[in-house]
Amino acid sequence: MSVTATELDHHDDHDHKPSGFLDRWLFSTNHKDIGTLYLVFSLVMFLIGGSMAMIIRAELFQPGLQLVQPDFFNQMTTMHALVMIFGAVMPAFVGLANWMIPMMIGAPDMALPRMNNWSFWLLPFAFAMLLSTLFMDSGAPAAGWTLYPPLSLQGGNSFAFVIFAIHLMGISSIMGAINIIATILNMRAPGMNLLKMPLFVWTWLITAFLLIAVMPVLAGAVTMLLTDKFFATSFFNAAGGGDPVMFQHIFWFFGHPEVYIMILPAFGIVSEIIPTFARKPLFGYVSMVYATASIAFLSFIVWAHHMFTVGMPLGGELYFMYATMLIAVPTGVKVFNWVSTMWRGAMTFETPMLWALAFVILFTIGGFSGLMLAIVPADFQYHDTYFVVAHFHYVLVTGAIFAIIAGVYYWLPKWTGNMYNETWAKIHFWWSVISVNVLFFPQHFLGLAGMPRRIPDYSVQFTEFNQWSSIGGFAFGLAQVFFAIILIHACYYSKKKAAAQSWEGAKGLEWTIPSPAPHHTFSTPPKINKDQLAAGHLD
Amino acid sequence: MLNKALNSRLTWLVGLLAFAGTAMADYGLNMTEGVTPFSAEVYELHMIILWICVVIGIGVFGAMFYSMYAHRKSRGVEPAQFSHSTLAEVLWTVVPIAILVVMAIPATRVLIFMEQTTDAEMTVKITGYQWKWKYEYMEDGVEFISSLHPDSNAARQVGSDIDPATVENYLLDVDKPLVLPTNTKVRFLITSDDVIHAWWVPALGWKRDAIPGFINEAWTEINEPGTYRGQCAELCGKDHGFMPIVVVAKSPEEYAAWVAEQQGDAVAETEAAQREWSFDELMDRGSDVYAAQCAACHKPDGTGLPPAFPSLASSAVATGPVDAHIDLVVNGRPGTAMQAFGNLLSDVDVAAALTYTRNAFGNETGDAVQPKQIADAKRG
Ligand SMILES: [Cu+2]
Ligand SMILES: [Cu+2]
Numbered sequence: 001m002s003v004t005a006t007e008l009d010h011h012d013d014h015d016h017k018p019s020g021f022l023d024r025w026l027f028s029t030n031h032k033d034i035g036t037l038y039l040v041f042s043l044v045m046f047l048i049g050g051s052m053a054m055i056i057r058a059e060l061f062q063p064g065l066q067l068v069q070p071d072f073f074n075q076m077t078t079m080h081a082l083v084m085i086f087g088a089v090m091p092a093f094v095g096l097a098n099w100m101i102p103m104m105i106g107a108p109d110m111a112l113p114r115m116n117n118w119s120f121w122l123l124p125f126a127f128a129m130l131l132s133t134l135f136m137d138s139g140a141p142a143a144g145w146t147l148y149p150p151l152s153l154q155g156g157n158s159f160a161f162v163i164f165a166i167h168l169m170g171i172s173s174i175m176g177a178i179n180i181i182a183t184i185l186n187m188r189a190p191g192m193n194l195l196k197m198p199l200f201v202w203t204w205l206i207t208a209f210l211l212i213a214v215m216p217v218l219a220g221a222v223t224m225l226l227t228d229k230f231f232a233t234s235f236f237n238a239a240g241g242g243d244p245v246m247f248q249h250i251f252w253f254f255g256h257p258e259v260y261i262m263i264l265p266a267f268g269i270v271s272e273i274i275p276t277f278a279r280k281p282l283f284g285y286v287s288m289v290y291a292t293a294s295i296a297f298l299s300f301i302v303w304a305h306h307m308f309t310v311g312m313p314l315g316g317e318l319y320f321m322y323a324t325m326l327i328a329v330p331t332g333v334k335v336f337n338w339v340s341t342m343w344r345g346a347m348t349f350e351t352p353m354l355w356a357l358a359f360v361i362l363f364t365i366g367g368f369s370g371l372m373l374a375i376v377p378a379d380f381q382y383h384d385t386y387f388v389v390a391h392f393h394y395v396l397v398t399g400a401i402f403a404i405i406a407g408v409y410y411w412l413p414k415w416t417g418n419m420y421n422e423t424w425a426k427i428h429f430w431w432s433v434i435s436v437n438v439l440f441f442p443q444h445f446l447g448l449a450g451m452p453r454r455i456p457d458y459s460v461q462f463t464e465f466n467q468w469s470s471i472g473g474f475a476f477g478l479a480q481v482f483f484a485i486i487l488i489h490a491c492y493y494s495k496k497k498a499a500a501q502s503w504e505g506a507k508g509l510e511w512t513i514p515s516p517a518p519h520h521t522f523s524t525p526p527k528i529n530k531d532q533l534a535a536g537h538l539d
Numbered sequence: 540m541l542n543k544a545l546n547s548r549l550t551w552l553v554g555l556l557a558f559a560g561t562a563m564a565d566y567g568l569n570m571t572e573g574v575t576p577f578s579a580e581v582y583e584l585h586m587i588i589l590w591i592c593v594v595i596g597i598g599v600f601g602a603m604f605y606s607m608y609a610h611r612k613s614r615g616v617e618p619a620q621f622s623h624s625t626l627a628e629v630l631w632t633v634v635p636i637a638i639l640v641v642m643a644i645p646a647t648r649v650l651i652f653m654e655q656t657t658d659a660e661m662t663v664k665i666t667g668y669q670w671k672w673k674y675e676y677m678e679d680g681v682e683f684i685s686s687l688h689p690d691s692n693a694a695r696q697v698g699s700d701i702d703p704a705t706v707e708n709y710l711l712d713v714d715k716p717l718v719l720p721t722n723t724k725v726r727f728l729i730t731s732d733d734v735i736h737a738w739w740v741p742a743l744g745w746k747r748d749a750i751p752g753f754i755n756e757a758w759t760e761i762n763e764p765g766t767y768r769g770q771c772a773e774l775c776g777k778d779h780g781f782m783p784i785v786v787v788a789k790s791p792e793e794y795a796a797w798v799a800e801q802q803g804d805a806v807a808e809t810e811a812a813q814r815e816w817s818f819d820e821l822m823d824r825g826s827d828v829y830a831a832q833c834a835a836c837h838k839p840d841g842t843g844l845p846p847a848f849p850s851l852a853s854s855a856v857a858t859g860p861v862d863a864h865i866d867l868v869v870n871g872r873p874g875t876a877m878q879a880f881g882n883l884l885s886d887v888d889v890a891a892a893l894t895y896t897r898n899a900f901g902n903e904t905g906d907a908v909q910p911k912q913i914a915d916a917k918r919g
Contacts, residue, residue: 063703063710065695071777071844137846144774150751151734151776154876156846238752239873244735245750278610279618287628309737309772310748311729311755314654318647325639329632336631339603344619346612357607361600368592375642377577377649378585380745381570384737384772449567450741452772455780457695459710460703461567537622 017519026121029113030519031098036415037120038095039408043484045087045127046401050477052080057473060466065457073456074142075134081145085262086169087127089396092404093265094119094176097204100411101180103510103517104198106189106526111182119175126168133158144454146255147222149236149247153229160230163222170215177211180204189509191528195289196535198508199282202289203268206296210257210264213300218254221247245310252303260299262396264292266363266403267334270356272508272534273410274338277353278345279505281537284337291330291337298327308379317376324374328367335364350503351425355406358433359399366394369444384454387447393440405432405483412490413498417516420490428486431479438472507534571741574763574788578744580649588642595638653745656756659726663717667729667736667749667771668883669876670778670835674717677728681801684883686831687781688712695781711768714831716785720794721761729755733878734776740769740786748773761788776876778835812886812910818894821907825895828888833896836876841900848876852900861897861906865916868893881917886910 017033018024028034055076059067068076098116102109110116133140138156141147152159184205188197197205224235224247234240236247267288275282282288305324308317338360347353369391373379382388413419442465447453451462458466498515512532513521530536572582610616664675671686687695691710694701703709719725729738731749739746746769747757761767769784789797830839836848843850851857856864868889871879880889893908 064699064701065697067697069697069777069844070780071847074774074777074779142777148735148774151774154734154776154847238750242752244752279612281620281622283621284623284628287623309746310750311753314651317650321646321650322643325643328639329635332635333628333632335599336627339599339606340624340627342603342606342610344616344621345606345610346616346618347607347610348612349607357603360603364596364599368596371592372585372588375584375588375646377581377646377653377745378588380653380747381581381585381741383746384739445568448570450571450769452739452770452780454774455770457703457710457780459708537620 027117029109029117031102031110031113031116032415032517032519034110034116034120035095035098035100038091038098038123041120041123042088042092042095042404043487045083045091046480047484048131049080049083049088050480052076052083053473054477056080057470059456060458061470062467063458063460063463068456070456071139071142074144074454075140077454078141078144079130079134082130082141082166083127084396085145085258086166087123089262089400089404090173091123093204093207093262094173094180096200096265096269096404096407096411097176097180099415100510101183101201101204102187103414103513103521104201104508105184105187105192106509106522106528107183107187108520108523110179111187112179115175116179119172119179122168122172126165126172129161129168130165133161136161146248146251147225148251149225149228149244152225153236160226163226166222167219170219173211174215177208177215180208181212184208189522189525189528191530195286195538196528196530196533198268198534199271199285199288200265200268203264203271203292206292207261207264210261210296210299214254214257214261217250218258221250221254224250245307248307248310249304252306253300255306256303257296257299259392259395260295262400263363264296266359266400267292269403269407269410270338270359273352273356273406274341274360275534276410276503276506277350277356278342278347280341280345282337282534283340283343284333285535285538287333288337291333294330295327298323298330302327305374305379308376309383321374321376325371328371331367335360335367348504351420351422351429352406352410352503354426354429354433355402355409358429359402359406362394362398362402362433362436366391366399369394382447384452385447386443386451386453389453390440390443390447393443397440398436408487410503411510412487413502414510414513414515414517416491416494417498417514418490418494419496419498419502420486420494421496424482424486424489428479428483431482432476435472435475435479439469439476440472442466442468442472507532507536509533573742573744574761574765574767575743575759576762577649577653577759578742580652581744584646584649587645591638591642653757656726656758659724659758661720661723662726662728663719664728664730665738665749667731667733667738667775667782668878669733669776670771670782671832672717672738672782672784673732673883676798679798679802681798681805683715683801684832685713685715685717685785687783688714689830691783692781692835708768710781711770711783711785713783713785716766716787718787718789718794718797719759719761720791721764721788723791724758724760727757727759729757732882733876735773736771736775736782737773738769738784739772740767740784742767742769743786746772761786764788764790781835808885808887812914816887816890816907816909818898818907821891821894822898823891824887825891825893826899828884828892829895829899832880832884832888833892841896841902851896851902853902857896857900858902858904861893861904861908861912862916864893864897865908865912869913869916881913886913886917889913 136158138158141162143152227233228235234242236242236244271282302324304320373382446462446465451458500514501511570582570585572579662677666673671684673684675682690706691712694703694706729747729749731751736749737746738749743759747755765788767786771782837843837851841851869881871877887910890908890910890913897904897906
């Protein structure tokens with residue numbers, strides 16, 4: 001680690017921010033500004049993807065087609081997923097990484113600041129292109145975010161724009177991941193050993209490797225779709241000797257690790273927050289690191305659990321069932337560790353802690369339904385029903401997104417120097433946590449009772465639960481508009497200033513610098529005092 | 540294995556947790572036990588794993604809530620500083636592995652049972668089309684198309700003003716159901732002609748994808764006579780939500796009578812294809828065929844949804860040379876939703892639909908396309 005300090009000296013070390021608006025934001029190479037850009041972008045995408053969900057829930061409020069044509073409904077479900085996954089969740093995590101990783105490891109900036117700028121600025125173009133397909137003649141993609149051929153190839157020429165947009169998102173993610181790995185491996189302050197790093201840094205390091213491994217796989221899959229559609233190849237066309245199931249294998253070889261890309265950093269955030277508000281060191285730090293690594297490893301060898309109904313050989317089905325069930329073990333270790341961290345602590349329940357606790361409970365419920373889905377014979381019933389919809393929204397909304405919101409409330413004082421309004425934030429929490437369960441819990445029942453997913457209209461016996469779900473959906477959507485208001489208020493109007501150590505029990509280098517964090521921090525590497533570190537008790 | 544009383548109590552408990560106080564008796568909350576040996580086994584598996592999750596959940600969340608109550612700073616507690624315990628960590632790695640092994644054993648047994656498609660007494664081939672199913676009884680030579688019931692189809696149009704509650708079995712009814720004998724092991728061969736579909740009747744306990752270029756196998760043995768409803772379960776385009784499945788299980792005797800009736804109809808249909816049809820007869824039948832097979836994409840008034848589904852009103856094809864029009868309808872247009880209806884409908888139906896589209900929506904060609912012309916076109 002001794003090299004880093006000297007190598008970083010040629011980083012230009014002015015204290016003032018660039019003055020012009022374009023200079024500051026368009027040409028930014030500062031990790032904090034780029035982090036802000038990512039987070040703002042993600043919030044905008046979250047609201048856009050959320051509006052699409054509102055259209056879906058409005059159409060599903062009662063049986064019969066009232067508002068939209070079935071094809072537009074399919075465009076909404078497809079775009080909702082693409083926007084939320086690639087536009088909201090992933091950029092939010094990259095934004096948090098940009099802001100926090102350098103401050104957590106005592107580095108002055110990201111290792112590759114110009115590439116950092118480019119990683120971000122690809123995204124607005126990618127999403128402008130993706131969203132523009134809504135206004136094209138042949139419409140937005142409507143074959144589901146999984147883009148299964150042959151259905152996805154039936155769309156019109158707007159498909160080319162979708163694929164190019166996905167390529168851009170992939171390039172952005174890969175560059176972001178390279179940057180994060182380079183930063184973590186090369187720029188830690190002297191004394192910040194790997195096993196002293198905060199867990200958020202660890203989970204991101206592992207996530208970044210996942211991204212580099214699987215985003216090219218997705219790029220390959222969609223490129224084959226592109227040539228099948230426009231250049232008369234037959235990769236996935238059975239009539240031309242191709243194999244439509246092969247697409248699913250390739251897609252899910254990307255898709256399953258992608259699921260962990262969206263949850264491992266969430267594990268990291270929660271592992272920062274719970275010890276802070278329990279005033280007690282994280283239980284089982286080392287086992288957390290190993291559990292994260294084993295989940296990442298397992299994520300590469302379970303993909304076909306999304307495909308149990310395609311008609312795999314018995315041996316394949318058994319293998320993928322056993323391997324998938326195994327993931328419950330390291331995931332269980334994490335949950336047990338969080339509960340043990342709380343055990344005999346001295347807990348307080350500020351807003352970030354509330355979101356983190358809701359994460360632990362609700363993510364675990366999503367994990368339970370995931371375990372159920374791994375049981376192949378039962379999956380023959382669950383597959384492609386609302387049970388699955390409930391499952392992945394528990395892990396992605398009350399999992400990934402709850403953790404992101406927890407992280408935003410937790411670090412916002414550091415970013416802005418202001419405290420958010422605690423009362424409003426608590427209202428936001430309770431409003432969200434109640435409505436999100438009204439939204440997604442009944443979907444378990446719908447799926448078990450036989451309602452398939454991705455249908456714009458349903459048989460009348462599914463009406464009641466769909467109405468519950470829609471009401472919950474509208475309430476949850478509104479709560480997130482309130483969230484945006486709370487954030488704007490905290491950034492610009494809050495009178496309550498944050499201390500450098502914004503939370504009594506918080507540990508880690510980020511709390512040793514003033515709030516708001518100056519434009520440049522750790523231009524000279526900090527002297528590490530191990531009592532400041534969350535993992536400092538380990539020796 | 541769990542007994543039934545326990546199962547129903549759990550169902551009740553889960554319902555209560557979600558919506559305390561609301562009467563839920565009328566609505567499906569849980570997976571169906573179904574009517575086949577396999578579906579009952581699946582239901583058992585589902586209940587075991589659900590129970591395991593509930594018990595673990597109560598343990599973990601119980602500990603968490605206790606801690607949130609007892610270990611609050613406001614109660615003046617001092618935080619402990621312990622941060623690992625090898626015993627606990629080993630325990631909560633090993634115990635879950637043991638639970639998983641216990642779970643994997645019955646799951647494996649049921650799965651092996653499911654995959655035994657041999658010794659079937661009859662075979663039905665199922666082919667998915669956008670957006671209907673074709674059933675072929677391999678031994679009895681019966682085959683037909685099954686699509687959404689016209690009543691549901693009328694009610695489900697945007698702005699139809701028909702209340703779905705007034706339609707019997709809204710979206711879960713078809714014009715012609717799949718009829719199967721009870722207590723007979725039936726093997727299914729499942730495939731598709733266009734995109735991927737999935738054939739799913741919950742009461743049979745499984746779903747299987749219908750994939751172009753692949754033939755999947757599955758089986759069932761229905762124990763109770765009755766009507767069982769399901770839907771396509773894999774997104775297959777705009778009318779994915781509108782391709783239901785209805786299985787009617789009859790006693791083997793009733794089934795045999797049904798087969799004989801179908802075979803009689805097939806003979807009549809072959810004879811009908813030999814004779815000359817009048818223009819009015821063709822138009823009459825054509826409007827029904829059009830409504831059932833074509834209107835979903837090309838719309839009842841023939842205006843379609845361009846560019847994906849072209850308009851037929853004064854279109855170049857529908858008013859152009861008749862042979863090109865026949866060729867398009869018989870052989871379809873690969874890579875689009877326009878299917879090869881020559882394999883899908885009888886020659887009379889294709890001829891009638893062609894006559895209708897060439898003389899409706901203001902297309903006044905005056906052509907009466909004869910079934911014989913379709914037969915000729917199929918021969919190439
Ligand atoms: Cu997966
Ligand atoms: Cu279908």
